[in-house]
Amino acid sequence: MADAPHREPLLSIRDLGVRFDGVAALTGVSFDVYPGEICGLIGPNGAGKTTLFNAITRLVPPASGTIALAGTRIDLVPCRRVIGLGIARTFQNVGVYAGMTVLENVLLGAHHRTRQYGAVALLDPRAGRRDEAMLTAACDPILATLGLAEVRDVEAGSLPYPLLKRLEIARALAAGPRVLLLDEPAAGLTHGEVTQLGALIRAIRESFGVAVLLVEHHIELVMGLCSRIVVLHLGQKLAEGTPAEVRADPAVVAAYLGAAA
Numbered sequence: 650m651a652d653a654p655h656r657e658p659l660l661s662i663r664d665l666g667v668r669f670d671g672v673a674a675l676t677g678v679s680f681d682v683y684p685g686e687i688c689g690l691i692g693p694n695g696a697g698k699t700t701l702f703n704a705i706t707r708l709v710p711p712a713s714g715t716i717a718l719a720g721t722r723i724d725l726v727p728c729r730r731v732i733g734l735g736i737a738r739t740f741q742n743v744g745v746y747a748g749m750t751v752l753e754n755v756l757l758g759a760h761h762r763t764r765q766y767g768a769v770a771l772l773d774p775r776a777g778r779r780d781e782a783m784l785t786a787a788c789d790p791i792l793a794t795l796g797l798a799e800v801r802d803v804e805a806g807s808l809p810y811p812l813l814k815r816l817e818i819a820r821a822l823a824a825g826p827r828v829l830l831l832d833e834p835a836a837g838l839t840h841g842e843v844t845q846l847g848a849l850i851r852a853i854r855e856s857f858g859v860a861v862l863l864v865e866h867h868i869e870l871v872m873g874l875c876s877r878i879v880v881l882h883l884g885q886k887l888a889e890g891t892p893a894e895v896r897a898d899p900a901v902v903a904a905y906l907g908a909a910a
Contacts, residue, residue, distance in 0.1 A: 657720075659684045659860050660705075660736075660828050665714035667697075667704050667884075674700045675884045678714070682828060687854060687861040689875035689892075691868070693905050696881040698864045699741065702830050706738055707731050718828065735827035739817045739834060747806025751797055752788065754805050754816055758823030759784045788823050794856050795819045795849065811842050815849070822857060829859045835867040843867055847874050868906065872896065880905065 658681035667675040675697045682688045690698050703709040705716055707728035716724040723734055737758070745754050792798045795815045800808065805816060814834055821829060831850070835843045847870050854861055865871050871878060872892040880888040880895060882904045888895055895901055 658682060659719055661717045663715045665704060665716065666712045667700050667709055668712040673884055678886050680879045680886065680889055682860050682862050684860055685854065686877065687850065687863060687875050689871040689878040690862060690864045690881065691871055691878060691905065692881035697884040698881055699832060702738060702832055702864065705830065706736060732824050736830065737821040737824040737826035738830035739821050739832055741833045741836060743813045743817050745805045745813060745816055747804065749805060750802050751805055751816055752801040755788045755791065755819045755823045756784055758820035759787060791819050791822045794852055810837060826859055829861050831861060831863045833864055833866060835865055835870055843870055850874060
C-alpha cells in the first residue's frame, strides 16, 4: 500500500485548541491523516502530543476547532462512541489484565462489535457463544500478525515486556479501527526490538488497511517509518513535511532535534 496521501483525508484536525484551567495545552493545531499512511507526530516532552490523542478520542474536550473522520465530525460525540466510529489507540503505559489470557485481553477491544454482549450471553447463551466465536475468529489473524498466536491462551501477566506492548496494539486492532493511534510504542524496547516494531507497524498497515498516527521519541524509527511528520512545540504545530524536510527545518532542529529528545 502506497504512503502517498490520497486526495481526501481520513482524519482531519482543524484549528484544534485544548485548555486546562485557562492554560493552553494546544492552540490552532491543524493537519490531516490520509488513508493507508503512517504519519508521525513528534515534539519535545510537554509539546501536546498525548493531549492531542486525548482530544481525538474524546478523553478531553476541545476548547476550539474540529476533528473529523471521513468528513464526519467526531469532536462532539460521546467518548464511548469514538471507538465504534473507527478510531482506536494505545497508551504510553501498558495496561493489560494480568490474570486474563492474551486472547481474553484482545477480545476486550472488540466488545463494541457485538449486540450488548453481556445481556445477550445471559438471556440467550447460544447467541452469546456465537458472538464469542465470531469475535475470536476476527481476533485470530490479529494475534498471528503480531506474533501472539502461540501465547493466545497464556496469562498476560507472564509475558515479557515486548510482548505486552504487542498485546496492547492487538487489543486496539480488535476494535476494527480505520485510524490507529500509537502512543510511544517503542518506549522501553531495545534497539533490536525497535527495529522489529517498525516492521510490525508496516505489517499492520498492510494487513489491516489502517492509517497510523504515531507518537514516538525514537527519532530514527519515525524518520524511517513515516511518509510525513507533524512537529508540535509548546502546543502549536511547528512544522509538517517529509522526514527529510522536517530533519532539515532549522526551527525543528532548534526546538527538538538539536537537543536530547
